[in-house]
Amino acid sequence: MSTAFSADARNERVGSSHEPANSGPLERFSYDDAIVRKFLVAMLVWGIVGMLVGLIIALQLALPYLPEVKGAKPLSFLYETSWLNFGRLRPLHTNAVIFAFAGNAIFAGIYYSTQRLCKARMWSDKLSSLHFWGWQAIIVSAAITLPLGITQGKEYAELEWPIDLAIAVVWLGFFGTNFLMTLVKRRERHMYVALWFYIASLVTVTILHVFNNLSLPYALAQVLSGNTPTKEGFVKSWPVYAGVQDAFMQWWYGHNAVAFFLTTPFLGLMYYFLPKAAERPVYSYRLSIVHFWSLVFMYIWAGPHHLHYTSLPAWASTLGMLFSVMLWMPSWGGMINGLLTLRGAWQKVSQDPVLKFFVIAITFYGMATFEGPMLSIKSVNSLSHYTDWTIAHVHSGALGWNGFLAFGMMYWLLPRLFQTPLWSKKLMAAHFWIGTIGMVMYVIPMYAAGITQGLMWRAFDESGSLQYNDFVQTVNAIVPFYWLRALGGTLYLAGAVFGAVNMFMTWKARPAAYEVPVHSAPALTPFYSDPPRPASRLGEGNLAIGHDADVFVQGWWHRVWERKPIKFTLLTLLAVLLASLFEMIPTFLIKSNVPTIASVKPYTPLELHGRDVYIAEGCYNCHSQMIRPIWAETKRYGEYSKGGESVYDHPFQWGSRRIGPDLAREGGIKSHDWHVRHFENPRQLIAQSIMPSYKHLLESKIDFKDTETRVRAMAMLGVPYGEMVKEGVASAYAQAQAEQIAADLVQQGGYEDMQDKKVIALTAYIQRLGIDISKPDDWDPYEKFRDRATKILAARNGEADKVASSTTKVNSGGAK
Amino acid sequence: MSLTQLMSQAGLWIFPAIALVLFLAVFVAVVARTFTKRSRKEGEEAAQLPLADDAPLAPAPINTSRPARTSR
Numbered sequence: 032m033s034t035a036f037s038a039d040a041r042n043e044r045v046g047s048s049h050e051p052a053n054s055g056p057l058e059r060f061s062y063d064d065a066i067v068r069k070f071l072v073a074m075l076v077w078g079i080v081g082m083l084v085g086l087i088i089a090l091q092l093a094l095p096y097l098p099e100v101k102g103a104k105p106l107s108f109l110y111e112t113s114w115l116n117f118g119r120l121r122p123l124h125t126n127a128v129i130f131a132f133a134g135n136a137i138f139a140g141i142y143y144s145t146q147r148l149c150k151a152r153m154w155s156d157k158l159s160s161l162h163f164w165g166w167q168a169i170i171v172s173a174a175i176t177l178p179l180g181i182t183q184g185k186e187y188a189e190l191e192w193p194i195d196l197a198i199a200v201v202w203l204g205f206f207g208t209n210f211l212m213t214l215v216k217r218r219e220r221h222m223y224v225a226l227w228f229y230i231a232s233l234v235t236v237t238i239l240h241v242f243n244n245l246s247l248p249y250a251l252a253q254v255l256s257g258n259t260p261t262k263e264g265f266v267k268s269w270p271v272y273a274g275v276q277d278a279f280m281q282w283w284y285g286h287n288a289v290a291f292f293l294t295t296p297f298l299g300l301m302y303y304f305l306p307k308a309a310e311r312p313v314y315s316y317r318l319s320i321v322h323f324w325s326l327v328f329m330y331i332w333a334g335p336h337h338l339h340y341t342s343l344p345a346w347a348s349t350l351g352m353l354f355s356v357m358l359w360m361p362s363w364g365g366m367i368n369g370l371l372t373l374r375g376a377w378q379k380v381s382q383d384p385v386l387k388f389f390v391i392a393i394t395f396y397g398m399a400t401f402e403g404p405m406l407s408i409k410s411v412n413s414l415s416h417y418t419d420w421t422i423a424h425v426h427s428g429a430l431g432w433n434g435f436l437a438f439g440m441m442y443w444l445l446p447r448l449f450q451t452p453l454w455s456k457k458l459m460a461a462h463f464w465i466g467t468i469g470m471v472m473y474v475i476p477m478y479a480a481g482i483t484q485g486l487m488w489r490a491f492d493e494s495g496s497l498q499y500n501d502f503v504q505t506v507n508a509i510v511p512f513y514w515l516r517a518l519g520g521t522l523y524l525a526g527a528v529f530g531a532v533n534m535f536m537t538w539k540a541r542p543a544a545y546e547v548p549v550h551s552a553p554a555l556t557p558f559y560s561d562p563p564r565p566a567s568r569l570g571e572g573n574l575a576i577g578h579d580a581d582v583f584v585q586g587w588w589h590r591v592w593e594r595k596p597i598k599f600t601l602l603t604l605l606a607v608l609l610a611s612l613f614e615m616i617p618t619f620l621i622k623s624n625v626p627t628i629a630s631v632k633p634y635t636p637l638e639l640h641g642r643d644v645y646i647a648e649g650c651y652n653c654h655s656q657m658i659r660p661i662w663a664e665t666k667r668y669g670e671y672s673k674g675g676e677s678v679y680d681h682p683f684q685w686g687s688r689r690i691g692p693d694l695a696r697e698g699g700i701k702s703h704d705w706h707v708r709h710f711e712n713p714r715q716l717i718a719q720s721i722m723p724s725y726k727h728l729l730e731s732k733i734d735f736k737d738t739e740t741r742v743r744a745m746a747m748l749g750v751p752y753g754e755m756v757k758e759g760v761a762s763a764y765a766q767a768q769a770e771q772i773a774a775d776l777v778q779q780g781g782y783e784d785m786q787d788k789k790v791i792a793l794t795a796y797i798q799r800l801g802i803d804i805s806k807p808d809d810w811d812p813y814e815k816f817r818d819r820a821t822k823i824l825a826a827r828n829g830e831a832d833k834v835a836s837s838t839t840k841v842n843s844g845g846a847k
Numbered sequence: 848m849s850l851t852q853l854m855s856q857a858g859l860w861i862f863p864a865i866a867l868v869l870f871l872a873v874f875v876a877v878v879a880r881t882f883t884k885r886s887r888k889e890g891e892e893a894a895q896l897p898l899a900d901d902a903p904l905a906p907a908p909i910n911t912s913r914p915a916r917t918s919r
Binding site for chain 1: 862863866867870873874876877878879880881882883886887889890891892893894895896897898
């Protein structure tokens with residue numbers, strides 16, 4: 032009988048003296064497959080939703096506005112509704128496909144395989160159920176808040192603080208406890224390598240999530256400044272990190288979310304479901320162990336490759352590059368291990384679409400993990416960064432590796448979970464083909480788009496000026512590729528819909544009651560004795576340390592602790608935590624890493640409002656604020672960005688993609704009127720612009736009442752606001768600046784009565800970007816409207832006669 | 848004196864270097880261990896786990912070398 036296999040084998044090896052008490056009494060148990068069914072259905076439903084949102088935003092880029100048809104504009108709501116704007120839907124797309132589609136796929140696979148690999152039912156059915164419903168509730172809350180512009184403004188970590196807390200509880204409290212307790216109560220002595228991958232994912236994602244989301248909730252700031260928290264307090268927060276540090280933290284998170292949410296758990300699934308489907312063991316178990324440890328030791332360092340040529344210290348980005356390049360080897364070891372598992376079984380691949388899905392998935396894993404290290408090399412990155420090359424790269428990973436592995440697993444599970452043959456094998460094969468064609472049609476045009484745009488950005492003509500001086504030219508060149516991408520995405524989505532039909536029809540044919548087979552295995556007893564410490568193979572004449580070293584080299588210790596789940600978990604945790612600390616502490620605590628600049632002052636209260644509008648609208652999804660020290664960029668945008676310029680940016684706004692131009696030096700270049708009309712409808716000023724209209728900002732109002740708390744929150748995070756935190760001061764200054772800008776606007780021939788509209792705050796913010804470094808050290812950001820503010824303050828106090836005395840200079844703050 | 852200043856002056860550069868070496872050493876040890884003969888045998892056993900896990904309730908005793916116990 033198979034269940035006793037390894038206990039027997041071990042007994043045989045260690046000899047009769049260790050035979051007794053290695054196994055406890057035989058126990059009966061059954062597996063909880065109902066929870067797997069739930070997660071699998073959720074995976075497909077959210078997958079289709081997430082892909083549909085992706086298709087919508089892809090079309091918004093391909094077709095930024097709709098031509099009039101017989102005087103009417105059908106579907107124009109897709110372009111003019113605030114909550115359907117690209118900037119708000121793009122985070123919804125990424126969150127849905129990562130955390131809802133891939134997340135539910137991981138959970139389905141983990142719940143299925145962990146129970147079987149441990150020969151134990153999940154520790155608690157109640158926790159399984161809480162995990163499932165909790166996770167779905169989080170997804171629903173994301174789907175509601177993100178389109179409303181409720182966001183932290185950090186990619187893949189957009190969800191606001193109450194949802195973040197819920198994620199921590201569901202992930203670690205429900206899922207983590209349940210999973211780890213199942214390991215503790217398992218009946219199989221050895222923990223199969225898939226379980227190691229799950230453990231690493233569990234602990235690392237927890238750390239990433241907690242540290243990247245450390246923020247000051249607005250509600251807390253309200254309480255600390257003596258107010259009762261408002262509704263707004265629960266949907267807004269600011270990260271405790273700023274600028275370079277926030278960027279470092281974010282991309283440590285962002286990269287490792289890819290590593291430990293989209294790679295390691297899926298590798299665990301691969302190491303379980305591929306042998307299952309191929310009916311043969313993994314090609315080399317030892318290679319899978321090396322694969323595991325290499326990823327755990329190396330992945331955690333690679334994050335800074337997202338920040339090449341930015342204000343991040345160069346040593347950090349070089350370190351990130353180095354580890355990224357090293358990652359290529361273990362990743363390909365894993366890919367080869369997967370493909371060679373099918374050795375002698377390729378005839379099965381030709382007949383079984385499940386294996387076809389797996390082969391394509393593993394192939395895409397190989398391609399993406401070759402491309403990743405390549406893109407992390409600085410010179411390649413200088414071309415690829417900010418372009419669609421990155422988009423192509425992530426989609427080859429996401430559609431090919433994650434998507435196809437999830438679909439292959441789904442088709443393998445469907446007949447087993449619903450205990451009836453799959454409804455249509457033909458439809459499954461059709462899904463495979465349409466999905467594969469869709470992927471290729473998505474990825475190739477995006478490569479072309481990325482490289483085209485990257486080359487256009489850096490093209491010079493004979494006279495030494497930029498060949499494509501107008502940014503929009505470089506956008507128009509790639510719009511045809513956007514069409515092809517949308518087509519490829521449609522095909523891939525169609526494949527997923529085929530899958531849904533197949534799942535539904537298979538479900539319909541399920542038996543009236545599911546059979547729940549009973550299994551049996553001996554319990555593990557605490558009296559289990561490990562294989563004995565081997566003797567040293569060295570001769571008598573050696574030192575004790577030599578003997579110890581020889582014993583160590585024989586590797587007996589690894590065997591002993593690899594089956595202790597809690598210790599194993601703690602050691603993995605230690606490995607990733609230590610690596611993270613050593614990489615990040617210097618940037619946080621060593622001054623020379625982020626030099627400050629005396630002339631860089633905190634934003635004015637109105638500009639703070641504007642920055643929060645910028646974040647809420649998701650502007651960072653298409654605009655970077657980080658000019659790299661590259662000739663073509665300083666030529667196009669101006670002086671390169673310095674680390675000291677974003678020291679007050681909670682959160683940092685460097686961005687990662689330039690669908691529109693960089694905004695780091697946008698301040699003061701164009702008139703207020705230009706910006707207001709541009710927000711209203713970008714095509715009034717740039718005919719070929721693909722930016723959405725932000726009409727609603729011309730109507731919705733700034734809430735001056737909460738200005739003070741916003742400023743105080745920044746002050747609590749260490750931004751030197753000086754006198755500005757005093758009662759009433761910040762709102763008076765915000766109002767004064769708004770009136771000043773509104774007055775300027777009228778003078779420039781712009782709209783009237785705009786002084787309380789959000790567009791004014793946003794304009795104020797945009798006009799401030801990047802101007803500080805060209806100012807003298809003691810410049811005063813409040814100069815233009817100080818008198819006006821003093822008057823407002825005086826009028827509010829009803830003490831008009833005190834106007835003269837209250838002109839005491841309000842400290843404008845700034846790094847001194 | 849702020850924590851930042853303190854840390855900047857503490858001359859801590861050697862610690863990350865030591866950490867890197869330790870990391871590398873542990874990693875090399877794990878990889879070296881993986882390629883020992885003993886590990887190969889264990890690996891072959893372990894690789895069978897996913898294939899063996901769905902066995903239905905089997906009548907065979909757990910370990911023939913000792914009397915089978917009745918289940919609870």
